[in-house]
Amino acid sequence: MVCQLEAVAAAESLDQAFHALANPTRRAVIARLGKGPATVSELAEPFDMALPSFVQHLRVLEASGLTTSKKKGRVRTVTIRPASIRRAARWLAQQRGIWEQRLDQLDDYLATIEEPSQ
Amino acid sequence: MVCQLEAVAAAESLDQAFHALANPTRRAVIARLGKGPATVSELAEPFDMALPSFVQHLRVLEASGLTTSKKKGRVRTVTIRPASIRRAARWLAQQRGIWEQRLDQLDDYLATIEEPSQ
Numbered sequence: 001m002v003c004q005l006e007a008v009a010a011a012e013s014l015d016q017a018f019h020a021l022a023n024p025t026r027r028a029v030i031a032r033l034g035k036g037p038a039t040v041s042e043l044a045e046p047f048d049m050a051l052p053s054f055v056q057h058l059r060v061l062e063a064s065g066l067t068t069s070k071k072k073g074r075v076r077t078v079t080i081r082p083a084s085i086r087r088a089a090r091w092l093a094q095q096r097g098i099w100e101q102r103l104d105q106l107d108d109y110l111a112t113i114e115e116p117s118q
Numbered sequence: 119m120v121c122q123l124e125a126v127a128a129a130e131s132l133d134q135a136f137h138a139l140a141n142p143t144r145r146a147v148i149a150r151l152g153k154g155p156a157t158v159s160e161l162a163e164p165f166d167m168a169l170p171s172f173v174q175h176l177r178v179l180e181a182s183g184l185t186t187s188k189k190k191g192r193v194r195t196v197t198i199r200p201a202s203i204r205r206a207a208r209w210l211a212q213q214r215g216i217w218e219q220r221l222d223q224l225d226d227y228l229a230t231i232e233e234p235s236q
Contacts (some may be wrong), residue, residue, distance in 0.1 A: 011142045011145075014139075014140075014142075014145065015140050015141060015142065016140075017140075018136045018137070018139040018140035019136070019137070019140035021132075021136040021210075022132075022133050022134075022135075022136035022137035022140060023133060024129040024132075024133065027129075027132065027209070030213060031213060034213050082214070085210060085213055085214065086214065088210055089207070089210035089211060089213075089214055091145070092139075092203060092206055092207035092210060093207060093211075095148060095149060095152050095203055095207075096200070096203065096204065096207055
């Protein structure tokens, strides 16, 4: 039961991470945060977007667990949470692993039926 | 201009791929298809879901470019398209690359300030 609940929580966390990544503004923010923490104004600067809309994107990122933020005085600083992105990356890498194994098996099979070319 | 259009198309394709992956049923279908093509009924079998709802998930996957399908008589067979998932995996791997480089730099820095422990 605990194990099942953990599986549900893990699936929900992947749902939210992939949902958060399904938007070019949010991906650009993640790419920027990969270089280090940044304030909301620094993050908003490159975007031609009203601040409330931009802040909404930051909220989606934080709700998904991909980022976290801290307010000091009037300045909010956003930081990336590598573990969540690592989880999403790991899921995709696993899928790739399955195909690549299949392609290797196909290569092996083709090698066995290949006629010597001389 | 062409280059800009290509960048927009690439971003849209990532949007759709991540959106498609933001759902546990669709991720389970992708994981299943990693083992090889399957018919719609074979794919639907493990899910306790009305067929029209399930088919809707297959449509989202196909629209995102993650899968393709072919109908022969009354049977539709679905196949994975590795290139799209590879693109999403590559984007995530790039983000990881950026952090890991930063962590390495931090390690190097810590090594320079570390006092010998004897």
